[in-house]
Amino acid sequence: MTRLVNIAMKRATAINQEFATAMSIVVLFMVLIFYAFTASASRNTIEYKGIQKNTQFHVLASVYVKMVPLDSIVTERGYQDKYGKNMLHVKVTNPCNADSSRFDGLLSHIEVRLKNNKGKTSVTYKHPYPQMSLIQFIQEEIHIKDLGGRKAVIVPFYYCGGYESYDMKVSYIVLYENKSYIFHLDYYCGEGMECKPVQTLQATLKNLPKDIRTYLIRYLTKKHRSRDSFHQE
DSSP states (O other), X not given: OXXXXXXXXXXXXXXXXXXXHHHHHHHHHHHHHHHHHHHHHHHHHHHHHHHHHHHHHHHHHHHHHHHTTOOEEEEEEEEEETTEEEEEEEEEEXXXXXXXXXXXXXXXXXXXXXXXXXXXXXXXXXXXXXXXXXXXXXXXXXXXXXXXXXXXXXXXXXXXSSSOTTEEEEEEXXXXXXXXXXXXXXXXXXXXXXXXXXXXXXXXXTTSOXXXXXXXXXXXXXXXXXXXXXXXX
């Protein structure tokens, strides 16, 4: 009887040991799985943060590179005429910088706005070939002409680079009686010759009101006789 009890106890002990061993193996296996999962998740997190950081750096670097050349010139003027007080605002984005050799860019445009008691007038010109040249703006050349109590705003702008030595170009924005006009003039300046418009001024300015057209023909004929007047050299 005692022998049977001892045999039963030995079998129970063996079963318990096998169960304990099996449980140890299961626990160890679970620990290994958990460790592997944690390490993988940690690595993914680190890689993701690294990608985000690099992406942000590249984006910031890209924005910085693009923003550096996009400076601007802003000028404002006020004057009185029959419409009361007028406020003129001119902004040139990415103009030609005379202190550098940069003659190209992603964009270059000029915006002119006028506000008075009669309303608002605005015009924006985007240079279509900024890769070849940029707008050259001389704010001192803004011209306000009194025509019988009504004043016309005359805003010239030039171009730097991208043109042959004998070919010159200038553009004008004109605001008159709360309407806007823009025209482009090509000139030929031969060696030792007086500069002449390629197309007659009468033909180029035909859409302007008569009084401002008559004045501008005289004004432009006198102003653009020499190469220096185009600020292109």
